[in-house]
Amino acid sequence: MxxxxxxxxxxxxxxxxxxxxxxxxxxxxxxxxxxxxxxxxxxxxxxxxxxxxxxxxxxxxxxxxxxxxxxxxxxxxxxxxxxxxxxxxxxxxxxxxxxxxxxxxxxxxxxxxxxxxxxxxxxxxxxxxxxxxxxxxxxxxxxxxxxxxxxxxxxxxxxxxxxxxxxxxxxxxxxxxxNELYTVMKTYHMYHAESISAESKLKEAEKQEEKQFNKSGDVSVNLLRHEERPQRRSSVKKIEKMKEKRQAKYSENKLKCTKARNDYLLNLAATNAAVSKYYIxxxxxxxxxxxxxxxxxxxxxxxxxxxxxxxxETSRHEGLDIIENAVDNLDARSDKHTIMDMCNQVFCPPLKFEFQPHMGDEVCQVSAQQPVQTELLMRYHQLQSRLATLKIENEEVRKTLDATMQTLQDMLTVEDFDVSDAFQHSRSTESVKSAASETYMSKINIAKRRANQQETEMFYFTLMDPSEAFPVLNPQLSLPFLVCTAKICPGHRVEINSH
Amino acid sequence: MxxxxxxxxxxxxxxxxxxxxxxxxxxxxxxxxxxxxxxxxxxxxxxxxxxxxxxxxxxxxxxxxxxxxxxxxxxxxxxxxxxxxxxxxxxxxxxxxxxxxxxxxxxxxxxxxxxxxxxxxxxxxxxxxxxxxxxxxxxxxxxxxxxxxxxxxxxxxxxxxxxxxxxxxxxxxxxxxxNELYTVMKTYHMYHAESISAESKLKEAEKQEEKQFNKSGDVSVNLLRHEERPQRRSSVKKIEKMKEKRQAKYSENKLKCTKARNDYLLNLAATNAAVSKYYIxxxxxxxxxxxxxxxxxxxxxxxxxxxxxxxxETSRHEGLDIIENAVDNLDARSDKHTIMDMCNQVFCPPLKFEFQPHMGDEVCQVSAQQPVQTELLMRYHQLQSRLATLKIENEEVRKTLDATMQTLQDMLTVEDFDVSDAFQHSRSTESVKSAASETYMSKINIAKRRANQQETEMFYFTLMDPSEAFPVLNPQLSLPFLVCTAKICPGHRVEINSH
Missing domain, CATH: 1.20.1270 (Substrate Binding Domain Of Dnak; Chain:A; Domain 2)
Structure with missing residues (x-):
């Protein structure tokens, strides 16, 4: 495995x-x-x-x-x-x-x-x-x-x-x-032991020689024992020869030992260096x-x-940017025109109503001679004063309408779409916080906001609706009528704020 | 629905x-x-x-x-x-x-x-x-x-x-x-018709009056018919009365017609304005x-x-950046030290081998007196010349080693990880191009590159391996040995380039 x-x-x-x-x-x-x-x-x-x-x-x-x-x-x-x-x-x-x-x-x-x-x-x-x-x-x-x-x-x-x-x-x-170090150490130990042994043997020979030397001291005292001299001389020679031999042996062993020790010491250093090099x-x-x-x-x-x-991520981002651009270009006005263009036969104004004269009636314009003129002028002044009242009322309604529209716009364009908070991870492993809890999107908040919005919306529509905002007018008191009347009363001008 | x-x-x-x-x-x-x-x-x-x-x-x-x-x-x-x-x-x-x-x-x-x-x-x-x-x-x-x-x-x-x-x-x-426009038009038509009718009746009366007038011309010629005069006068009066009545009727109808026409014309303009306002x-x-x-x-x-x-995306990006940072910090050297620290009892160098003197041997240093000195120096010079040769050889090997290592490094750090191409969407709906096909990661390319890499790697190891790069050395000709020898030969220095 x-x-x-x-x-x-x-x-x-x-x-x-x-x-x-x-x-x-x-x-x-x-x-x-x-x-x-x-x-x-x-x-x-x-x-x-x-x-x-x-x-x-x-x-x-x-x-x-x-x-x-x-x-x-x-x-x-x-x-x-x-x-x-x-x-x-x-x-x-x-x-x-x-x-x-x-x-x-x-x-x-x-x-x-x-x-x-x-x-x-x-x-x-x-x-x-x-x-x-x-x-x-x-x-x-x-x-x-x-x-x-x-x-x-x-x-x-x-x-x-x-x-x-x-x-x-x-x-x-x-x-x-x-391994080699052990071998050379053993060699050194062996040669050193041999060197010691050779040394002790040499020392023994030297001791014997000294003994012989002491005897020859006695000889000088006792010269009379003449017959013993040749025997003693050969013995001294023998001892000296042995001593020399042992001296040579010792020197040889000592040199061997020195070489072995040198070898051991050098190997020791080399081994330590090799071990150190290996480990380091x-x-x-x-x-x-x-x-x-x-x-x-x-x-x-x-x-x-x-x-x-x-x-x-980059690809994702590019795609999202394209969508964001399209969202930026969400445009009610342009869409309205597109729809009206698409169905333009439905939305194009019809032909104007033409004057249909009765059986050879050659008069085709409003005649404003007396006695009709007085009546027309009266009606005109009546309309004029009614218009003045309407303008004041209208101005009030318009102000309220604008304010309401602004409130609605504020509600409709509130920037409530940032959900960054939902992505703030605590480092802990706690579960995902619901995006709906305790936030702008909680059930209670939504209900409250929607109720508020619809109330404002209804109020707005009430203001928009002429039948509720103003009393129902006599058709002949309506604004178009006034416009036409004004036209045919020379010298009288009327300022119309068309709704 | x-x-x-x-x-x-x-x-x-x-x-x-x-x-x-x-x-x-x-x-x-x-x-x-x-x-x-x-x-x-x-x-x-x-x-x-x-x-x-x-x-x-x-x-x-x-x-x-x-x-x-x-x-x-x-x-x-x-x-x-x-x-x-x-x-x-x-x-x-x-x-x-x-x-x-x-x-x-x-x-x-x-x-x-x-x-x-x-x-x-x-x-x-x-x-x-x-x-x-x-x-x-x-x-x-x-x-x-x-x-x-x-x-x-x-x-x-x-x-x-x-x-x-x-x-x-x-x-x-x-x-x-x-709807109203139609009504007022009809009213105008009616009054105009009545006006025409009244006018024709008036004209008839005028014709009768003229007839009567012509008769009275005859009267002046025929004054003798005296008895007829009172009758004729009452007839003229009657005709005049009728004419006046018809004149009044005509005027009334004409005024009514004028008013109705005015009404119609004003309504016409008002309706056209209203229709236009509605459509626009x-x-x-x-x-x-x-x-x-x-x-x-x-x-x-x-x-x-x-x-x-x-x-x-932002969250993703943050996370990826953290990983990228960690990848930037991938560090072989630091990891090696971490491992060696973790197992430090395994990697710590052992105690140095100590000199073990044999039975009271008091010499614990290399002795370089004669006759050993000559031999040591000879060995030193031998090592010295061997080292010179080695250095030259080593230099060659080192150069090749460095070049090989560089080649390996280039292979190992080639920037072959950019996969942007795989994310280039053509606008067409063609299927995803395999990241492996025709690219750096194709089977043939991989095999070729790996063979190349392993060949270089093997060559590198051959150069690294002393037993193959150099002839096997006498242990006593090894570098550590040389270092130690150099130390104990005063006046002789050796420059060691430790591998």
């Missing part, structure tokens, strides 16, 4: 769970040189080297686990994006096909010119755009991000294996040096080999994901 | 399909005053008024249809957002619970410090954030946007009804005036009444939707 016992491809294909081994777990086979090769290496160092490999392996297995989690994550996220994309596509298509298929399609086509319908079509366009973008996200996750992740997994396995090979060589080198540089290099490209490749994978998400 | 025949609430609750009536459809009941009230209005005007109401009704029904479509759209979109949100939540939770639940949680907690794990956790955090944001979208669509849309529907119905009431009054006024101002006002607040309320609804979407 571990990296060391399975091939890279099998590892990926099996996809088994790779629990990182714990530090106190069983030793990792194959990660360390067998003990019998270098039996004289201190066990602490041997254990550390084993643990170092375990640590590297654990690290690589953690990475593989991470990469596997990321792959699973993006595989599932890709599925979610695709589901979302399909739902959006279906949603947009449902309404688009309704628009296309409806028997009043042609009519709707004309309606396209109306600003609210334009907004609605753009919302559908945006939905299709979002659908496409999330499908693209699915595609990028599946065919790019996941592929990269599985490649990084392969890389981690391959690099760990390669690093292990290099590490094993480093360890072999280190153990060889350490080589282990770090080994980890670097394991890491080679991991962070860079992972960064590129994450950046691919980020690029996809950022691009989705 | 139409607006005119159902109450506002029923309309909304029934939710039936509201096909806008066609212009040539049957007349709309209740939208126009019954014909018998004003029988003398020209049929063209009557038809136009009917069609105007139909047009307004059709417009309102189109709006209701639009609002209903929008409600359905946002209801379904809210569902889609919720599904998406739940899928994302489930996805994030699956991995989060795995992280929490795993027995190596504590270990993982430490691993949190490692930069790739940090990125992974932030991706999960972002997923939860997206989940929350899309749930918020659902909430806003359901509890805000849809509520607004249904309110606008109510408004459209209420305003159409109110406008219809006002319109009916306008029509009544207009029809009354038009009142119809427009009527449409304004129908429109009152529609565009403003719809705009606010769309802006709520836009605000939600823009805020979602």
């Amino acid at each position: 571990g990296i060391s016992s399975s091939s890279s491809v099998c590892f990926e294909l099996n996809g088994g769970r790779l629990a990182p081994r714990r530090l106190d777990g069983p030793p990792v086979c194959g990660c360390i040189l067998p003990c019998f090769l270098f039996p004289r290496v201190p066990p602490e160092i041997r254990t550390q080297l084993v643990e170092q490999f375990k640590c590297l392996e654990q690290q690589s297995e953690s990475r593989l686990q991470l990469l596997q989690d990321l792959q699973e994550f993006f595989r599932r996220k890709a599925e979610i994006e695709l589901e979302y994309s399909r739902s959006l596509e279906k949603l947009a298509e449902r309404f688009s096909s309704k628009i296309r298929g409806s028997r009043e399609h042609q009519f709707k086509k004309d309606q396209h010119l109306l600003s609210p319908v334009n907004c609605w079509y753009l919302v559908l366009t945006q939905t299709r755009r979002e659908s496409r973008d999330h499908a693209t996200l699915n595609d990028i996750f599946t065919n790019n991000v996941i592929v990269r992740l599985s490649q990084i997994s392969e890389d981690v396995i391959r690099l760990f294996k390669k690093s292990k090979e290099i590490g094993l060589q480093m360890h072999e080198e280190l153990l060889k040096v350490t 540089h080589d282990v770090s290099d080994l980890i670097d080999c394991c890491d080679l490209g991991f962070h860079a490749s992972l960064a590129r994978t994450f950046r691919t994901y980020l690029s996809a998400e950022y691009n989705l | 139409g607006i005119s025949s159902s109450s506002s609430v029923c309309f909304e609750l029934n939710g039936g399909r509201l096909a806008p009536r066609r212009l040539d459809g049957p007349p709309v009941c209740g939208c126009i005053l019954p014909c018998f009230l004003f029988p003398r209005v020209p049929p063209e005007i009557r038809t136009q008024l009917v069609e105007q109401f139909k047009c307004l009704e059709q417009q309102s029904e189109s709006r209701l249809q639009l609002l209903q479509d929008l409600q359905e759209f946002f209801r379904r979109k809210a569902e889609i957002e919720l599904e998406y949100s739940r899928s994302l939540e489930k996805l994030a939770e699956r991995f989060s619970s795995k992280i929490r639940g795993s027995r190596e949680h504590q270990f993982k907690k430490d691993q949190h410090l490692l930069s790739p794990v940090n990125c992974w956790y932030l991706v999960l955090t972002q997923t939860r954030r997206e989940s929350r944001d899309h749930a918020t979208l659902n909430d806003i669509f359901t509890n805000n946007v849809i509520v607004r849309l249904s309110q606008i529907s109510e408004d459209v119905i209420r305003l159409f009804k109110k406008s219809k009431e006002i319109g009916l009054q306008m029509h009544e006024e207009l029809l009354k005036v038009t 101002h009142d119809v427009s006002d009527l449409i304004d009444c129908c429109d009152l607040g529609f565009h403003a309320s719809l705009a606010r609804t769309f802006r709520t939707y836009l605000s939600a979407e823009y805020n979602l």
Whole structure:
């Protein structure tokens, strides 16, 4: 299951769970040189080297686990994006096909010119755009991000294996040096022991020589014992010869010992330097080999994901801007004209009523000679004074109307559409605050505002309605009548504020 | 089913399909005053008024249809957002619970410090954030946007009804005036006819008078007929009386006719002015009444939707920026130190090997007296020349190594993660281009690049591996050995480029 016992491809294909081994777990086979090769290496160092490999392996297995989690994550996220994309596509298509298929399609086509319908079509366009973008996200996750992740997994396995090979060589080198140190130490100890032994033997010979020397001192005192002299001389010679021999042996052993000690001391320093170099540089290099490209490749994978998400966002934003522009262009006046143009035979004024003279009546204008003139003038003055009253009343109504309209406009254009608050995430995991609770859109607030709005609206309509705002007029006291009358009474002008 | 025949609430609750009536459809009941009230209005005007109401009704029904479509759209979109949100939540939770639940949680907690794990956790955090944001979208669509849309529907119905009431009054006024015109015309015709009749009667009387006058001329010729004179005088008187009577009648009728003609002419002008005012101002006002607040309320609804979407985007962007920052901070070196700190008992250098003197050996330094000195110096010079060769070789290897490393780095950090192209929508409805096809991520390109990368990597490792790059050295010719030797040979310095 571990990296060391399975091939890279099998590892990926099996996809088994790779629990990182714990530090106190069983030793990792194959990660360390067998003990019998270098039996004289201190066990602490041997254990550390084993643990170092375990640590590297654990690290690589953690990475593989991470990469596997990321792959699973993006595989599932890709599925979610695709589901979302399909739902959006279906949603947009449902309404688009309704628009296309409806028997009043042609009519709707004309309606396209109306600003609210334009907004609605753009919302559908945006939905299709979002659908496409999330499908693209699915595609990028599946065919790019996941592929990269599985490649990084392969890389981690391959690099760990390669690093292990290099590490094993480093360890072999280190153990060889350490093992060698023990050998040269033993050599030094041996030569030193031999040197001591040779020295003691030399000292023994010197003692014997001294003994002989003391005897020859007695000789000078006792010269009379003449017959003993040749025997004694050969004995002295023998002792001297032995001493010389032992002296040579000692010197030889001492030199050997010195060389061995030098060797040991130099090896000691070299081993310490090698161990130090290994711990300070080589282990770090080994980890670097394991890491080679991991962070860079992972960064590129994450950046691919980020690029996809950022691009989705940009595309979304562009679409929303188009809708916002259309919303800015919602225009009641322009729509009214469009409708009136569309049905222009319904809204065009009819032909004027023409004067129909009776049987050869040649008079076709108002005659204002006496006695009719007096009556006309009287009626005109009557209208004039009525108009003055109306103007005052009208002015009052107009003021109230304007104020009411302003109130209505304020109600209708209140900027109550900012929902930023709903997106302020506290860092805690508390559930989403309902956009409707405690806010502008709460049930009570809505009811209150709507009641208020409709009341104002009704008041406005009451003011608009001539039959309620003013007493019903005699048709011959109506404004058009007045206008005409004024025209045919020369010298009398009337200022009309047409409603 | 139409607006005119159902109450506002029923309309909304029934939710039936509201096909806008066609212009040539049957007349709309209740939208126009019954014909018998004003029988003398020209049929063209009557038809136009009917069609105007139909047009307004059709417009309102189109709006209701639009609002209903929008409600359905946002209801379904809210569902889609919720599904998406739940899928994302489930996805994030699956991995989060795995992280929490795993027995190596504590270990993982430490691993949190490692930069790739940090990125992974932030991706999960972002997923939860997206989940929350899309749930918020659902909430806003359901509890805000849809509520607004249904309110606008109510408004459209209420305003159409109110406008219809006002319109009916306008029509009544207009029809009354038009009807009246016919009456005054008929009156004028009648008085004119009477005036003509009176005139002809007067003329007849004048003719008789003239006849009588001619007879009296004969009288002066025939004065002899004396007895006839009183008879003739009374006859003349009678004729004169009749003529006077007829003259009076004629004058009276003529005045009546003049007044009636004046009345007719004034009414004609007034009616034309009223009709003109209706077509030019009142119809427009009527449409304004129908429109009152529609565009403003719809705009606010769309802006709520836009605000939600823009805020979602901002939140998304913030989250992505956090991830991008973490990706920028992916750091192999820092992670290596973290790992080595975490397992510091495994990576800390062991105690130095100490010199172990043999049985009272008091010499614990390298002795460099003769005869050993000569040998040491010889070995030193041997090492020195070997080092010079090594340095040259090493320099070559180093150069190749650096170049190879640079090539590898270039491969590992190639900026191949920009996927903008995948989001360039053509305006056509062509299907999404696969991010993998014909691009950097195509199967062939990937295979080629990976083969290239691994080849370079292998070459790099070959250069790194001392056992392959250099011949295996005598341990006593190794660099540490040289360093130590140099130290104990006074006056000889060696420059070491530690690898």
